[in-house]
Amino acid sequence: MLNITTSSEDNAVIIFLEGRLDVNAAVEADRTFTEVLSQTDSVVLDLQKLEYVASAGLRAIKKLRFNLKEKGGSLLVRNATAEVMNIFEMTGIAAILKFV
Amino acid sequence: MFRHKKKGSAKKRKVSLLISVGLLLTVVFLSSVLLNSAEFRYLYYVVQTGKANDDGKRIVDYVRDELYSYEALPWLMTYWKEHSNSMDIPIGGLKDPNWKKSHDDFMDAFVKNISIDEVQAFSEDEQKEFAEVCYMRCASFFDRVKQDFDVNNINCSMYNGDGTSFAFFKSVDESSAKGRYSLGESWPFDIKLHSVASKIYDTGEDQGNLEFVTSTTDDQKYAFVYSTIKVEGQVVGVICETIPISDLLEQISFGVDVLRKANLQFFIIVFIILLSLVYFMLIRPLVQIQKGVRGYKSDKDSGAIGKRLKRLAKKQNEIGILAEDVTEMAVEMDRYVEEIKSVTAEKERIGAELDMAASIQSGSLPHRFPAFPERNEFDIYAIMDPAKEVGGDFYDFFLTDDDHLALVVADVSGKGIPAALFMMVSKTVIRSLANTQKSPKDILYAANSILCQNNEEFMFVTLWLGILEISTGELVFADAGHEKPALYHDKKWQLLEKKSMGMALGMADPQELLELDEKYQYTDTIIKLDPGDMIMQYTDGVTEASDSDNNQFGEEGLLSALSVITDTTPEKLLLHVQEEIDDFVKKSPQFDDITMLALLYK
Structure with missing residues (x-):
């Protein structure tokens, strides 16, 4: 189960991911990311309550990062837990994401 | 989706609808008949008691008028009262030969016209004989009234004030011990039970209502009708007719019976008409629709059900709408089934392709061991x-x-x-x-x-x-x-x-x-x-x-x-x-x- 909420802060949109970003939830996350992309160039992913991320979820994040880069925008990731960070590190996606 | 029913059970259900309607109607009708009877019984009771009152009143007034026709009545009432023991009156009534004799012998045409003054001029023996003759004339009049009007009890009496009544005249039902009470004979009379009589004695006025009292001698209920004889405003005698309630009730029951029969006949006709209506307007069309649905269930041919229900669907009522809807539903269902079929085929195709893809994929990995x-x-x-x-x-x-x-x-x-x-x-x-x-x-x-x-x-x-x-x-x-x-x-x-x-x-x-x-x-x-x-x-x-x-x-x-x-x-x-x-x-x-x-x- 994944719970996605968004809020605005300054010019950025903050996306809160809560629960498990598995292969099914990735579809929903991808949809939200696409929506947010049409609204802003600056996105912050808050992963404080994200417990798990599957490779399909990483793909969605990767896609979001790419699309923002194309638009000249920015993607920041914050509050990732050790477990999620471990997955990020393992696949190397941590290298191309900016953390705050 | 569809529950399969055997033909027999469906038939049973169809009949049971008719039975339910029949039972419902029967209950409604029966309760209506009972209610009608009760209402009618009450109405009839009111009418009958009213009529009994009118009839009784006419009789007692008629008797009173007869007594009043004696000019010397006040003197007579007093004399009768005072000489009730010494008067020479045969007991046997009209049939007694002595009675007839004395009656015939006297010139009765003059009796009524003798005034009090004339009577007072009589000698004592003459007065006695006058009083006796008048009494016998009146007593026979009471007997006649009793016979002619077929009343149960007609009397003229005076309450003694001690729980008994003094009888002037009292002609009673011949089935009882005696046909008539003798002058001065007393009988128990509880004034407290006789509300109307007690009012008459209290006020000296005639009262119009019937009085219902249960007799202490035979435990039967009686209706009492009264009229009064007054001398100078004082009540000196009360004329009373009693009517057994059982007579009244008998008449009422007869009337109610007639009405009930009429009611039942009417309801049976309505019952048959209603059931026929239910059958022809509801059950038969429903069975037709049901047959159509069942036919559709077996052959899945929306055209056939449409043809079958075409005539019903033209009706401008709920049945018509139902028939139309059922037909439309069948057509809809056909379309839906077609859709499902194509979707299923598509799914099957995708499934087959996935299976092939899976086998290509697993085949592409080295999978033979060693x-x-x-x-x-x-x-x-x-x-x-x-x-x-x-x-x-x-x-x-x-x-x-x-x-x-x-x-x-x-x-x-x-x-x-x-x-x-x-x-x-x-x-x-x-x-x-x-x-x-x-x-x-x-x-x-x-x-x-x-x-x-x-x-x-x-x-x-x-x-x-x-x-x-x-x-x-x-x-x-x-x-x-x-x-x-x-x-x-x-x-x-x-x-x-x-x-x-x-x-x-x-x-x-x-x-x-x-x-x-x-x-x-x-x-x-x-x-x-x-x-x-x-x-x-x-x-x-x-x-x-x-x-x-x-x-x-x-x-x-x-x-x-x-x-x-x-x-x-x-x-x-x-x-x-x-x-x-x-x-x-x-x-x-x-x-x-x-x-x-x-x-x-x-």
Whole structure:
């Protein structure tokens, strides 16, 4: 189960991911990311309550990062837990994401 | 969706509807008849008692007028009262010969016209005889009234004030002991029971109402009607007629009976008409619709049901609407069934294609074991168990030349057809690159470049690539974000720590990748396998296999599963690990592909 909420802060949109970003939830996350992309160039992913991320979820994040880069925008990731960070590190996606 | 009913039971239900309506009508009608009877009984009672009052009043007034026609009545009443014991009156009434004689002998035409003054001028004997004659005339009049009007009891009396009444005249039913009371005879009279009589004595006024009293002698209820004889405003006698209530009730019952019969006849006719209406307007059309529906159920022909219900559907009532709706529903259903059919066909086609894709995918992995029967320097085994029909995991192994064996275990992001397509591409890229280059890390860099090109869907793949020099046992491997391999060496299993993380293939452009930190670069690790050593690689489907409480199998689970079996074949080893995983997850659905590869160096 994944719970996605968004809020605005300054010019950025903050996306809160809560629960498990598995292969099914990735579809929903991808949809939200696409929506947010049409609204802003600056996105912050808050992963404080994200417990798990599957490779399909990483793909969605990767896609979001790419699309923002194309638009000249920015993607920041914050509050990732050790477990999620471990997955990020393992696949190397941590290298191309900016953390705050 | 459809409940199958036998024909018999449907028929039964149809009849039972008619019975229910019939029963309902019967209940309504019967209660209506009973209510009607009760109402009528009451009304009739009111009418009958009114009539009895009028009739009775007419009689007592008639008697009073007769008494009043004696000019000397006041004198007579007093004389009768005072000489009740000494008067010479035959007991037997009209039939008594003495009575007749004295009656005939006197010139009765004059009796009524004799005034009080004249009477007072009479001698004592004459007065006595006058009083006797008048009394006998009046008494016979009472008897006549009783007979002619067929009344139960007609009397003229005076309350004594002591619970008894003084009888002037009292003609009673001949069935009772005597036909008539004699003058001055008293009988019990409880004034408290006679509300109307008591009012008459109190006020001296006539009262119009019937009085109902239960007789103390025979326990029957009687209605009393009164009239009064007054002298100078004083009540000197009360004329009373009594009517047995049973007579009244008999008349009422007769009337009610007649009405009830009429009511019943009327209701039976209405009952038959209503039931026929229900049958012809409701049940018969419903049966027709039901037959239509049943027909449609068996032949699924909406045209047939339309034809069958065409006439009914024209009716401008609820039945017509129902028939129309049923017809439309059948047509709708036909359309829906067609739709379902095509959707199902489409689904079946997709399912078949998926099956084919799955078999192509699994066929594309080396799946015949022993894979290299002619080579006895090593033994290899692998398993790929996709969570969906087609998966994103894959393993691969192939000889790049006589002395080099390439081993691949990989996990593509996502699942299903997209993952399977990307997997096929990755597998092909690695295979072709491995045939020309010797260093795993170089192969990974090259593969990353290729997989990053035109990667429209942002797919990536974590991959572990090892190349074994068969003659020396030297294993060089590099890792693109994949799991740690397990090594069996010196009789124990351990996970090999990574030198660098290594970026998953397709994750970062080659240019971008080179600018990243050292730990994301691909590096070659070299280890030396001794005969008897084993290397085992897998995907995260193994370590992340979860039970129903979301506990993961984990690296510890894997290591302990591996450690149970030593000195065995790769096949037995992997099957054992698979069993352990199955035991661990129990009935939880498999979320991820599970892929394992093991090599025994001999």
